[in-house]
Amino acid sequence: MKEATGVVPGLAVILVGDRAESATYVRNKKKACGHVGINSFEVHLPANSSEEEVLKYISEFNADPNVHGILVQLPLPSHMNEQNVLNAVSMEKDVDGFHPLNIGQLAMRDREPLFVPCTPKGCMELLHRYGVNIKGKRAVVIGRSNIVGMPAALLLQREDATISIVHSRTSSPEEITRQADIVIAAVGQANMLRGNWIKPGAVVIDVGINRVEDPTSPRGYKLVGDVCYEEVCKVASAITPVPGGVGPMTIAMLLSNTLASAKRIHNFH
Amino acid sequence: MKEATGVVPGLAVILVGDRAESATYVRNKKKACGHVGINSFEVHLPANSSEEEVLKYISEFNADPNVHGILVQLPLPSHMNEQNVLNAVSMEKDVDGFHPLNIGQLAMRDREPLFVPCTPKGCMELLHRYGVNIKGKRAVVIGRSNIVGMPAALLLQREDATISIVHSRTSSPEEITRQADIVIAAVGQANMLRGNWIKPGAVVIDVGINRVEDPTSPRGYKLVGDVCYEEVCKVASAITPVPGGVGPMTIAMLLSNTLASAKRIHNFH
Numbered sequence: 001m002k003e004a005t006g007v008v009p010g011l012a013v014i015l016v017g018d019r020a021e022s023a024t025y026v027r028n029k030k031k032a033c034g035h036v037g038i039n040s041f042e043v044h045l046p047a048n049s050s051e052e053e054v055l056k057y058i059s060e061f062n063a064d065p066n067v068h069g070i071l072v073q074l075p076l077p078s079h080m081n082e083q084n085v086l087n088a089v090s091m092e093k094d095v096d097g098f099h100p101l102n103i104g105q106l107a108m109r110d111r112e113p114l115f116v117p118c119t120p121k122g123c124m125e126l127l128h129r130y131g132v133n134i135k136g137k138r139a140v141v142i143g144r145s146n147i148v149g150m151p152a153a154l155l156l157q158r159e160d161a162t163i164s165i166v167h168s169r170t171s172s173p174e175e176i177t178r179q180a181d182i183v184i185a186a187v188g189q190a191n192m193l194r195g196n197w198i199k200p201g202a203v204v205i206d207v208g209i210n211r212v213e214d215p216t217s218p219r220g221y222k223l224v225g226d227v228c229y230e231e232v233c234k235v236a237s238a239i240t241p242v243p244g245g246v247g248p249m250t251i252a253m254l255l256s257n258t259l260a261s262a263k264r265i266h267n268f269h
Numbered sequence: 270m271k272e273a274t275g276v277v278p279g280l281a282v283i284l285v286g287d288r289a290e291s292a293t294y295v296r297n298k299k300k301a302c303g304h305v306g307i308n309s310f311e312v313h314l315p316a317n318s319s320e321e322e323v324l325k326y327i328s329e330f331n332a333d334p335n336v337h338g339i340l341v342q343l344p345l346p347s348h349m350n351e352q353n354v355l356n357a358v359s360m361e362k363d364v365d366g367f368h369p370l371n372i373g374q375l376a377m378r379d380r381e382p383l384f385v386p387c388t389p390k391g392c393m394e395l396l397h398r399y400g401v402n403i404k405g406k407r408a409v410v411i412g413r414s415n416i417v418g419m420p421a422a423l424l425l426q427r428e429d430a431t432i433s434i435v436h437s438r439t440s441s442p443e444e445i446t447r448q449a450d451i452v453i454a455a456v457g458q459a460n461m462l463r464g465n466w467i468k469p470g471a472v473v474i475d476v477g478i479n480r481v482e483d484p485t486s487p488r489g490y491k492l493v494g495d496v497c498y499e500e501v502c503k504v505a506s507a508i509t510p511v512p513g514g515v516g517p518m519t520i521a522m523l524l525s526n527t528l529a530s531a532k533r534i535h536n537f538h
Binding site for chain 2: 083099100101102103104105106107108109110111135136138144145146150154157160162163164165166167169170171173176
């Protein structure tokens with residue numbers, strides 16, 4: 001694209017506050033942009049900034065022709081209204097796909113969202129790359145968050161899976177999960193899905209990233225998923241590891257959304 | 270509201286073409302408005318009207334302070350782009366709840382749509398009025414249309430049901446349906462759900478309205494639902510009839526959405 005048009009795709013990231021995890025995510029995103037030749041712009045504001053300041057930067061990036069994607073790193077400090085902030089991002093640059101208009105288009109048949117949220121898009125990409133059949137299959141999504149569970153279910157349904165959504169109020173979640181050919185776990189509860197939750201041969205995607213105590217590690221903890229890997233890997237036909245499975249896909253899809261946005265804005269195909 | 274504020278809620282209906290069914294629906298909606306004291310405005314355009322003409326009326330109604338709700342009777346003639354037309358209706362007057370921004374807010378946790386589509390809202394109202402427990406129950410929605418199945422599933426999930434969505438690509442739909450405490454059928458296939466599809470004691474809502482031949486009727490046909498009523502009424506703990514179950518609820522919810530819109534616009538609570 002750079003050679004053909006002179007345009008270099010650009011991603012702007014807004015980080016508010018000093019959460020160590022958020023800083024790591026932002027650093028990884030910038031590094032990934034560098035690897036593939038996407039310009040990255042970063043604004044780092046102190047935790048006590050006002051919502052107006054964040055909105056001001058968003059509106060600058062909305063207007064900036066060098067920026068094709070805008071990402072507000074979540075969570076925001078609690079004194080800000082996340083909904084206001086996310087709604088301020090221009091639809092055309094909403095590479096996170098969190099705008100309700102994008103979600104609405106995702107939910108509706110015969111409509112196309114401009115962007116699909118990165119983590120569930122990464123899950124679908126994994127299924128596609130590994131040749132997993134989706135059409136007509138039973139898929140169970142565990143968790144109904146706006147950023148993973150809900151859009152993942154909508155994406156699976158768009159490809160003709162029969163979806164069920166399991167959540168904290170579900171009674172006997174293991175029974176429903178055991179019917180699934182495809183399981184996407186996104187609840188944030190360490191090792192929740194045990195071996196007996198899984199139908200033999202099912203495909204399991206583990207979106208969870210949870211810290212559990214580990215005295216043998218110098219950090220004092222290790223990262224595990226929502227799926228008890230040791231048990232489930234003996235039952236499933238395919239499973240993603242944590243760390244290393246879905247995580248890198250999220251970043252890859254962010255880059256892919258940014259490139260797609262630059263192409264759309266500059267009408268380059 | 271009229272006494273307190275002098276404002277009379279108003280509903281505008283746009284009908285294009287001469288489909289007999291659509292004309293009947295519009296007539297019933299106007300009649301219902303009359304019963305409850307809502308002003309109704311109607312535009313009836315010939316089938317060969319241009320999309321621009323429809324858009325012109327929508328924009329007039331968008332601007333008209335006497336109109337609090339705008340309804341475009343579907344289906345539109347095939348030369349029109351339904352998506353363009355529906356998106357032109359102002360969010361604040363979208364009493365049908367079909368705008369993707371409304372659907373997005375419906376899908377997202379901690380967001381509130383301005384309007385909920387009338388038919389699924391009517392299904393929920395029936396469940397509420399008859400004291401049906403939803404939280405933690407298994408709910409199966411059959412059909413994934415933008416106007417019934419999909420929003421019905423989202424509404425059930427908002428009230429903490431565990432939802433599954435069955436559609437034309439689902440293998441063994443009867444097995445999944447048999448697990449449900451609550452079934453909403455919206456596929457448009459006469460008598461599809463037989464008695465053995467239903468768990469004893471389940472609550473069944475039948476959204477389908479299908480014509481089947483009936484030589485004994487002067488019209489030559491009768492209306493039946495998606496559910497085989499004679500069989501299912503012996504198994505279910507509650508079931509809606511067709512005609513007469515969900516149909517009138519749809520109109521009632523349209524009136525309710527129009528009143529809510531007038532209240533919101535005039536800040537009357």
